[in-house]
Amino acid sequence: MNLLKSAPWALALLPAAVLAQSNPTPPKTDAPAAVVLGAVTVLGDEAASDELPGATTLIDQATLKQSRVFTTNEALRKAPGVNVRDEEGLGLRPNIGIRGLNPTRSTKVLLLEDGIPLAYAPYGDNASYYHPPVTRFERIEVLKGSAMNQYGPQTIGAVINYVTPTPTQETQGVFSVAGGNRGFFDAQGRFGANGLLLDFSRKISDGARDNTDSKLEDFNLKGLFELSANQTLVLRVNQYREESNVTYTGLTDAEYANFGREYNPFDNDTFDATRYGGSVTHELSFGSDDLLTTNVYVSHFTRDWWRQSSTTTDTQCNATTYTVGDQTLNFQQARFAGVAVDPDQCNSAQGRLRDYYTYGVEPRVRITHASFGLDNELVAGLRAHRETQDRIQENATTPQGRGGARSENNKRELTAYAAFAQNRFGFGRLAVTPGLRLESIDYTRRNRLLGREGEESLSQLIPSLGATFAVDERYTLFASVHEGFAPPRVEDILSNGSATADITAVEIDAEKSINAEAGVRARPFDALRFELVVFRNDFDNLISVGSIAGGGVPLSQGEALFQGVELSGRADLGKLIGWSVNPFVELSYTGLPTARSEGAFTRADNGAVVPGTDVSRRLPYAPRHLFTGTLGYELPLGITARLEAVYIGDQYADFFNARSPEDTAIPTASRGSGQFGEIDDVLVWNAAINWRRPGSHWTLFATTKNFTDEDYIVDRTRGIQTGSPRLIQAGIEYQL
Known part of the structure; x- marks a missing residue:
């Protein structure tokens, strides 16, 4: 794609080209407010959302506040089609799956913040080991369907855009403090004036298991500056710092049975991470509805994860032995037998040390025009993007060692250019939106140990291709079809080489699918709204690891099919009836009857068939049913109460569709590892209450998560991971 090699010049010339081909109208006096809204949102306002030919969900500030969401996981479960899996209990690394796609490390979803890529390497290593706290966000937007192609590079699942508050000229401020069981403490502050807004958050928690305490601090400074009547500049600078004692491994089946859900002996495992990010957004309004937005962004993410075990089948500590009766068991065997192990006796610690540098520029333009005698809206843009990964592994020879011999020293680089255009043709109540996106990616991998x-x-x-049809002002039909695309990681498309072999391309394709959906958005009454969608995602190539266990399959690919239905809505019963109080109901449901392989998956490294991936078997981590329902009550006295039920259906943890950890289909050496077997369905209850006396600046709140204290499994990828036990929290908030 030699044409794209000139993309940097095109990026520089785009603003001039747009202005040269337009007839600017006199500047609008209210342009800055309108401009800012367009830059940071994916969905826009309610009217703009109705024009999108795909499923949309908006989780607004009122919902986030009234629910007192503890983690991003909890917030995203309010959106249909989204399966979010817990990990360490504080939501530091959410695992987000879309419409049956594997949620591990959120690799099948595109994460944005204010419309800018959030992941530290969205092209070359789209794994989520960093995520800002949910308290930074004012609202969360979820977009599916053909409009996703405006964003990229991940278009197989969904776009999730986290929107931060907009600075104002007036003085504003919110301060809160909360505490709870399991060592939870949370202090938050937000203060702004004269176009600047500073957010601060400090969270401490003991996590869901033993030896998983975490501390994080997050700063976010945002500035909005009016350059002229039709130009604004938005500056963002943020810093994230995390210090955690978090292990990577889960539990074996015997450990879970003998010691319970909170057992974790790996007190030497530590995760330290720092992220610095910054962006500049220039917005130019040059017509009544025309807008040019240019984002420039940069980030540096560094993380050091020292651990003594990565999975339950890890042999790192096998030099340590245990005597049980007349048997001598190594470290791994002791774990399989449910014997309490002592990592302090293991003279080993492996450090996965990573640095990621990411930067890019992305101008995009929105132009309304009357070509062909129709009402048109063109959205187009370009992107130049660069990523560098420095990846080192050092092996210490003591349990608390933090340095040693290097077994990996990789530099992985990626340069990507993208261009897209979508034009919405208006035919009265019918609108049709065709579009194209072009991605061009260059990969480089260096093994610095071997040269x-x-x-x-x-x-x-x-x-x-998408279409909408406005039946009237209350009902909109929509449908879309687009090609889903997700590029392979640098490490997947290029081998690591060896002493006798060069680094070569691996026979792996990008993920590709045909995603189709159709639905209706409706507001039959002012107090009732809902969205109903049916979808079909047909993968010509799906990249999957299934389970890390059973043969150590590093990567596999194959054909797959996902089909289902989504339903979401809200009814304000008090407003419907005309009461002074307002009982309300919210719901989000996903039914996924089809999530199957359409043929055997094959290993990317040697083409061998992956055991268990027979035709029509259900794919791992694809629950048949997801449901989040809320009963709420709003009182004139300033009291809001919410009772929430979260249901996650049963799911398989492996390609074998094993129902039991001892299923005969599981390789003998892996039985009891905790990495195989069915994950049972679970119903979790949450509740929250807020009281703010009318006219007061103070809000008192209390919340409980999993208040029935359900003991349940959420993941078996690296061994059994369990859901958070009962959490009880209370706090106070002051708003200027």
Whole structure:
């Protein structure tokens, strides 16, 4: 794609080209407010959302506040089609799956903040080991369907955009403090004036298991500056710091049975991470509805994760032995037998040390025009993006060692250029939106231990087509079809080389699918709204690891099919009836009857068939049913109360569809590892209450999560991970 090699010049010339081909109208006096809204949102306001030919969900500030959501996981469960899996209990690394796709490390979803890529390497390593606290956000937007092609590079699942508050000229401030069981403490502050807004958050928690205490601090400074009547500049600077004692491994089946859900002996495992990010957004309004937005962004993420076990089948500590009766068991065997192990006796600690540098520029333009005698809206843009990964592994020879011999020293680089255009043709109440996206990616991998280097490139043209039909002002029908695309990681498309072999391209394709959906958005009454969607995602190539266990399959690919239905809505019963109080109901439901392989998956490294991936078997981590329902009550005295039920249906943890950890289909050596077997369904109850006396600046709140204290499994990828036990929290908030 030589054309894209000139993308940097095109990026520089785009603003001039737009202005040269337009007839600017006199500047609007209210332009800054309108401009800012368009830059940071994916869905826009309610009217703009109705024009999108795909499923949309908006989780607004009132919902986040009234629910007193503890983590991003809890917030996202309010959106249909979204399966979020817990990990360490504080929501530090959410695992987000969309419409049956594996949620591990959120690799099948595109995360944005104020419309800017949030992941530290969205092209070359789209794994979520960093996530800001949910308290930073004012609202959360979820977008599916063909409109996703405006964003990229991940278009197989959904776009999730986290929107931060907009600075104002007036003085504003919110301060809160909360505490609870399991060592939870949370202090938050937000203060702004004269176009500047500073957010601060400090959270401490003991986590869901033993030896999983975490501390994080998050700063976010945002500035809004009016350059002229039709130009604004938005500056963002943020810093995130995390210090955690978090292990990577889960539990074996015997450990879970003998010691319970909170057992974790790995008190030497530590995770330290720091992220610095910054962006500049310039917005130019040059017509009544025309807008040019240019984002420039940069981030540096560094993380050191020292651990003594990565999975229950890890042999790192096998030099340590235990005597049980007349048997001598190594470390791994002792765990399989449910014997309490002591990591202090293991003279080993492995450090996965990572640095990621990401930066890019992305101008995009929105132009309304009357070509062909129709009402048109063109949205188009370009992106130039660069990523560098420094990846080192050091092996210490003591349990608390934090340095040692290097077994990995990789530098992985990626340069990507993208261009997209979508034009909405208006035919009265019918609108049709065709679009194209072009991605061009160059990969480089260097094994600095061996002096080996290799390169590979990938280009993909991604079409889309969407349509909406406004039945009247209360009902909108929509449908779309687009090609889903997700590029392979650097480490997946290029081998690591060896002493006798160069780094070469691996026979792996990008993830590709045909995503189709159709639905209706409706507001039959002012106090009732709902959205109903049916979808079909047909994968020509799905990249999956299934389970890390059973043969150590590092990567596999194959054909897959996902089909289902989504329903979401809210009814304000008090407003419908005309009461002074307002009972309300919210619901989010996903039914996924089909989540199956359409053929055997094959290993990416050697083409061998992956055991268990027979035709029509259900894919792992694809619950058949997801449901979040809320009963709420709003009183004139300033009291709001919410009772929430979260249901997650049963799911398989492996390609074998094993129902029991001892299923005969599971390789003998892996039985009891905790990585195989069915994950039972679970119903979790949450509750929250808020009281703010009318006219007061103070709000008192209390919340309980999993108040029935359900003991349940959420994941078996690296061994059994369990859900959070009962959490009880209370706090006070002051608003200027």
